[in-house]
Amino acid sequence: ATILLLHGPNLNLIGRREPEIYGKITLASINQELQSAAQAAGHQLLHLQSNSEHELIERIHQAGHEGVDFILFNPAAFTHTSIALRDALLAVAIPFIELHLSNVHQREAFRQQSFFSDIALGVICGFGAGSYRLALAAALETLASSHP
Ligand code: DQA
Numbered sequence: 001a002t003i004l005l006l007h008g009p010n011l012n013l014i015g016r017r018e019p020e021i022y023g024k025i026t027l028a029s030i031n032q033e034l035q036s037a038a039q040a041a042g043h044q045l046l047h048l049q050s051n052s053e054h055e056l057i058e059r060i061h062q063a064g065h066e067g068v069d070f071i072l073f074n075p076a077a078f079t080h081t082s083i084a085l086r087d088a089l090l091a092v093a094i095p096f097i098e099l100h101l102s103n104v105h106q107r108e109a110f111r112q113q114s115f116f117s118d119i120a121l122g123v124i125c126g127f128g129a130g131s132y133r134l135a136l137a138a139a140l141e142t143l144a145s146s147h148p
Contacts, residue, residue: 001069001143003038003136004094005031006056007049008076014101022101023128030132034072037133041140053078057088064092070143071096072135079104079114086115095142099135100125 007027010017015026031047038045046068050056056078063071071094078085079098089096096116103126104111117123122138124131 001043001147002067003043003045003070003072003139003143004059004063004068005034005045005047005132006059006071006073006075007047008056008074008078009051011074011076012049012051025129030129033129034132034136037136038140043140043143045136053082053084057084060085060088060092060094063094068094070094070139072099072132072139073097073116073120074099074101074132075116079116080110082115086119089116090119095121097121097135097138098123099131101128101131102126 011027014022015024027049035045035047048056048059050059060071071089073096075082075085075098079100098114098116098120104114105125114123121142124135124138127134
């Protein structure tokens with residue numbers, strides 16, 4: 001299957017950005033690790049980070065045309081603001097997992113609202129880079145049970 005890993009705004013800076021919250025690992029190493037893990041399980045993993053809502057929406061539309069089977073999405077600050085990204089995911093109807101490095105429920109009140117959680121297959125947050133590994137593991141399990 002084809003899995004698309006999407007990262008929202010400012011995630012290009014992780015490793016350097018507020019490391020006490022987001023950890024020291026870089027986005028490039030997360031991408032690389034997930035790509036090899038997906039490949040080892042017989043799948044293909046594509047990835048995109050964008051600081052622009054527009055580009056993320058276009059990528060989700062394209063995923064619909066390409067036949068992407070599953071999306072792993074850290075919408076970052078767009079989690080709390082973007083009805084447009086929510087609508088894009090509803091439009092393509094590709095199953096997705098919402099994930100966050102930090103435990104958003106432990107933080108400011110405005111981070112506790114998500115435009116994605118109620119339409120996601122599931123939500124993983126609070127494990128730093130581990131959130132990405134756990135989200136991929138959940139995706140692989142879901143894919144295995146849908147194509148036995
Ligand atoms: C984040 C949490 C968001 O609230 C924040 O805006 C981010 C990153 C996370 O991965 O913990 O940029 O999605």
